[in-house]
């Protein structure tokens with residue numbers, strides 16, 4: 001009898017302890033959670049380099065070199081839409097310091113160019129077009145400036161803050177702000193000591209919903225390479241204490257995979273160009289990535305729980321070329337065609353606990369907000385079963401990350417009652433989305449077993465597809 005009374009107390013302590021563990025997990029902010037949903041968007045590198053055939057302008061280019069003959073930001077937006085991208089981030093100012101808007105804090109801007117007699121404003125045209133087409137608008141602004149006379153002095157920190165304020169006030173809402181880590185010498189041969197704290201404070205005060213990207217966040221981190229792939233193990237958490245942006249950032253491997261016990265929610269974004277360079281070069285027209293290559297990038301970025309920021313540079317006319325647009329449209333078709341039929345919809349999701357089994361709509365309803373929670377004992381599994389065997393070569397898992405990222409390892413078992421054989425697929429993290437591809441397999445029951453986890457994993461989707469064999473990840 002006496003033991004019976006102590007059991008509830010133990011239970012209470014146990015539950016309190018576990019509750020504590022959950023609340024301790026780093027979690028995304030509302031803005032970050034919405035960012036995860038964006039998955040894929042375009043980057044546009046545009047500026048004097050487009051006309052001088054350079055990647056890094058020197059900063060002394062004459063303003064008149066910037067002269068697009070036929071700029072049409074609505075064309076950019078139409079192509080972005082057709083590609084399935086949900087937003088556009090533009091290089092408002094690259095390392096050469098040229099501003100694509102008539103900034104009051106520089107004399108090296110569209111205003112000093114001959115384009116539209118100095119009355120043009122790319123940020124205005126693009127932010128308006130994005131609003132019209134329902135795309136998010138993001139701004140890349142390089143802290144490194146090879147033109148500004150104040151660069152290398154404390155005054156430049158004021159300039160940078162003023163420019164950001166100007167952008168938020170005149171072209172907002174700015175959904176993502178991109179701080180490039182490159183930091184070289186300015187026109188006076190001096191390097192700048194950036195006042196990052198002040199820069200962050202400025203954004204938070206004026207535009208609290210903007211997500212800020214840099215090597216180490218605060219909101220989104222660099223994935224550690226410019227080839228467009230995230231780690232197969234990809235934690236949305238990162239330790240930043242002791243690290244700085246640029247040369248002082250964590251190792252590339254760490255940025256690629258995050259830190260399992262990282263203190264901050266700073267998910268990875270994969271920036272990669274559709275061409276070899278970031279800016280437009282005619283010589284690269286024949287080197288645009290194919291739709292299949294773009295699909296592979298998608299698997300290695302979004303399919304590993306990161307976001308994909310794909311650079312598509314407009315040319316000297318101010319238009320996206322047909323080479324890039326046809327690759328993008330081809331990519332959208334591949335995605336649409338291959339992910340058209342989620343075979344899980346023809347099966348039934350289930351959840352087992354000890355010997356109990358119940359059916360659940362949540363794993364197959366294509367709704368990220370509904371999920372099943374993994375409990376902590378080993379007899380527990382969830383999965384999808386089919387009345388008749390299906391052939392699949394792709395599984396998409398989704399974890400509800402609202403309360404933190406939990407799964408550290410998982411095992412998928414694809415059973416086949418016809419042959420009595422089964423296939424095992426092992427993986428580590430799941431995160432927002434994990435796309436797994438493998439040789440075609442017949443199965444009538446798929447089991448998902450979470451091996452180890454930080455806390456109770458919430459699985460919102462187990463989707464199954466039969467995609468074109470050529471698209472299977474190499």
Ligand code: FUL
Nearest residue numbers: 055056180181182271278
């Ligand atoms: C780098 C820059 O130096 C490249 O020019 C490009 O803008 C890329 C996205 O980031 O750090």
